[in-house]
Amino acid sequence: MKRIYVNEKWCLACHLCEYYCAYANSGQKDMVKALQGVRINPRIQIEEDGGVSFAVSCRHCDEPLCLKGCITGALSLDDGVIKVDEKKCVGCYTCILSCPYGAIMPSASGSAVQKCELCLENSAGEPACVKGCPNRAIVYEERV
Amino acid sequence: MRFIYPDYEISRNLSRCIVCRACERQCSNDAHGYDEDTEKMFAIDENCVNCHRCVSICPTRALKIVKTDNTFRENNNWKVDIIKDIYRQAESGGVLLSSMGNSKDYPIYFDKLLINASQVTNPSIDPLREPMETRVFLGKKPQAIERGPDGSLLDNAPPQLELDVPVMFSAMSYGSISYTAHECLARASQKLGIYYNTGEGGLHEDFYQYGANTIVQVASGRFGVHTNYLNAGAAVEIKMGQGAKPGIGGHLPGAKTVGDISRTRMIPIGSDAISPAPHHDIYSIEDLRQLVYSLKEATDYKKPVIVKIAAVHNVAAIASGIARSGADIVAIDGFRGGTGAAPSRILNNVGIPIELALASVDQRLRDEGIRNEVSVVVGGSVRSSSDIVKAIALGADAVYIATSALIAIGCHLCRSCHQGRCNWGIATQRPDLVRRLNPEIGFQRLVNLITAWKHEIKEMLGGMGINSIEALRGNRLMLRGIGLNENELRILGVKHAGE
Numbered sequence: 190m191k192r193i194y195v196n197e198k199w200c201l202a203c204h205l206c207e208y209y210c211a212y213a214n215s216g217q218k219d220m221v222k223a224l225q226g227v228r229i230n231p232r233i234q235i236e237e238d239g240g241v242s243f244a245v246s247c248r249h250c251d252e253p254l255c256l257k258g259c260i261t262g263a264l265s266l267d268d269g270v271i272k273v274d275e276k277k278c279v280g281c282y283t284c285i286l287s288c289p290y291g292a293i294m295p296s297a298s299g300s301a302v303q304k305c306e307l308c309l310e311n312s313a314g315e316p317a318c319v320k321g322c323p324n325r326a327i328v329y330e331e332r333v
Numbered sequence: 334m335r336f337i338y339p340d341y342e343i344s345r346n347l348s349r350c351i352v353c354r355a356c357e358r359q360c361s362n363d364a365h366g367y368d369e370d371t372e373k374m375f376a377i378d379e380n381c382v383n384c385h386r387c388v389s390i391c392p393t394r395a396l397k398i399v400k401t402d403n404t405f406r407e408n409n410n411w412k413v414d415i416i417k418d419i420y421r422q423a424e425s426g427g428v429l430l431s432s433m434g435n436s437k438d439y440p441i442y443f444d445k446l447l448i449n450a451s452q453v454t455n456p457s458i459d460p461l462r463e464p465m466e467t468r469v470f471l472g473k474k475p476q477a478i479e480r481g482p483d484g485s486l487l488d489n490a491p492p493q494l495e496l497d498v499p500v501m502f503s504a505m506s507y508g509s510i511s512y513t514a515h516e517c518l519a520r521a522s523q524k525l526g527i528y529y530n531t532g533e534g535g536l537h538e539d540f541y542q543y544g545a546n547t548i549v550q551v552a553s554g555r556f557g558v559h560t561n562y563l564n565a566g567a568a569v570e571i572k573m574g575q576g577a578k579p580g581i582g583g584h585l586p587g588a589k590t591v592g593d594i595s596r597t598r599m600i601p602i603g604s605d606a607i608s609p610a611p612h613h614d615i616y617s618i619e620d621l622r623q624l625v626y627s628l629k630e631a632t633d634y635k636k637p638v639i640v641k642i643a644a645v646h647n648v649a650a651i652a653s654g655i656a657r658s659g660a661d662i663v664a665i666d667g668f669r670g671g672t673g674a675a676p677s678r679i680l681n682n683v684g685i686p687i688e689l690a691l692a693s694v695d696q697r698l699r700d701e702g703i704r705n706e707v708s709v710v711v712g713g714s715v716r717s718s719s720d721i722v723k724a725i726a727l728g729a730d731a732v733y734i735a736t737s738a739l740i741a742i743g744c745h746l747c748r749s750c751h752q753g754r755c756n757w758g759i760a761t762q763r764p765d766l767v768r769r770l771n772p773e774i775g776f777q778r779l780v781n782l783i784t785a786w787k788h789e790i791k792e793m794l795g796g797m798g799i800n801s802i803e804a805l806r807g808n809r810l811m812l813r814g815i816g817l818n819e820n821e822l823r824i825l826g827v828k829h830a831g832e
Contacts, residue, residue: 201359201769205392208353221393224351242767323390324771 190269197243199326207231209321213313232305246305247292255284275301344377349395356387361754384747385757429677432750436670442688449811450799460791466801471708472637472661497526503733505531509673511767513604517775522546535597554608556598574643576670576713582608625659637661643691649697656707659805667713671736674751687713695728718789728807741782742775
């Protein structure tokens with residue numbers, strides 16, 4: 190199963206992954222139209238401190254705590270990818286509390302959660318953060 | 334009051350800017366800023382060196398750098414650069430520094446040479462259908478064939494460097510360029526079957542594994558030179574001069590002598606690494622011969638020794654002396670060769686064009702019957718595969734490239750290497766900047782460039798009806814000059830177009 194991996198050695202903390210993520214999930218065809226004047230709410234986020242930085246997004250755990258805690262069945266593990274069904278999500282945020290990586294966050298509406306779904310469901314077709322990373326610090330690959 | 338108006342202005346298209354602040358985060362010169370109150374980006378033009386990092390990284394193409402149209406009264410004698418240099422020196426009282434090569438408007442002879450092609454009588458060759466040889470061997474060639482008692486051929490060739498393409502990455506020290514840039518060069522050399530050159534900063538212990546594709550340099554400062562270093566490489570190069578700054582040595586500021594660089598150079602942390610202008614033990618060809626043989630002794634006569642000189646007025650006679658000194662290869666660096674830092678006046682006014690130096694050296698060595706004693710490698714702004722073909726037709730065995738290689742991995746020729754804040758992670762030692770150059774990407778770009786050039790060289794050779802690069806060497810009939818005077822044509826040894 191291909192996953193998104195980060196290599197902090199090459200992360201520049203440019204934060205472009207966040208913007209490419211927000212654009213990919215905006216449904217718009219033009220980045221300017223999608224993001225101008227918008228405070229973005231990306232599903233991948235840069236953590237940085239003292240010269241070290243890396244991008245954090247959903248690890249798609251084999252034994253996901255978020256999924257175990259979900260009270261409505263909105264989260265599902267589908268072919269190795271953890272997906273969220275916004276229609277079922279009631280916004281209880283149990284998953285946000287249980288994710289050890291902090292990779293789930295409230296969606297813009299506040300009434301549901303959002304998380305990285307590897308851009309499988311949006312227009313990008315492949316992880317936009319990986320494609321947009323200028324230094325190959327985020328990769329999408331099969332690892333044993 | 335500052336007399337100097339910024340050379341470049343940062344033009345931000347506000348209808349495209351999404352205020353992602355990537356430009357601000359990526360600019361080591363602080364030319365971009367973000368205003369919390371207005372939530373808008375702003376620019377500080379005087380900090381911009383025009384390196385295009387922000388332009389390249391901007392996800393919405395909202396940025397471009399434009400030359401300022403702020404102008405002095407037109408004057409053909411007192412040009413803008415001259416006036417600004419005077420202002421700078423009047424402010425600082427210091428020597429002006431710049432980086433990379435001579436950027437002034439001198440003739441570029443490569444652009445005044447045209448390559449031949451076959452028509453009708455000597456058919457051209459299609460490299461996609463027929464074998465085409467780009468391999469070359471660098472080193473002293475035997476005077477005569479020797480045979481054993483049973484008549485079999487004896488291998489009497491002195492040590493050689495074998496190159497799949499007649500291109501090598503020329504000397505750039507660890508210190509002047511980053512660890513990651515060195516890794517790109519080392520890995521690409523291994524993949525391409527060519528060589529890169531350590532420059533005079535020693536060889537980082539991590540890169541000994543690429544020794545078979547490494548040329549180790551011994552320069553006037555002897556930084557990082559020890560027995561293991563000499564034996565780690567495939568060849569040893571004595572640096573007598575550099576095209577960018579003939580007559581002076583290198584100078585790595587103490588601020589760059591940090592961590593591994595200090596250890597690799599074997600000098601204390603924070604100390605300036607100042608290479609003397611001359612080698613203090615070389616004042617004649619006889620002295621040079623002693624160093625050549627000392628290095629051969631240290632490497633058990635198994636590695637060719639290269640002597641690198643800058644192209645200066647008397648280059649042919651100097652090269653002749655080098656050929657007689659026991660050196661296996663002479664490398665000549667033209668006046669457009671790059672540097673990480675040099676006094677601007679020397680950079681822009683000392684030395685001669687590599688094309689003229691090469692032609693006169695090759696001719697002199699041939700006239701004296703000693704061309705086989707050395708291979709000739711030339712550098713100093715070899716910009717494309719056609720420059721390589723022209724250099725080889727003028728008599729070179731191979732070329733050295735450095736600026737082209739750096740451009741391939743991101744250099745945008747802002748000529749600010751000496752400031753140590755390279756936004757592309759090349760000419761810097763700041764850890765946050767060094768890691769901007771991921772060798773996985775850089776190494777592949779170098780491999781791509783040389784592979785592309787190899788294809789183009791084959792196409793041009795084929796067009797001339799030649800199927801081996803060896804058959805082009807010194808074949809000046811394959812060149813014609815255009816717009817050159819009789820002196821230039823005589824020195825280059827080529828006829829004018831139409832002749």
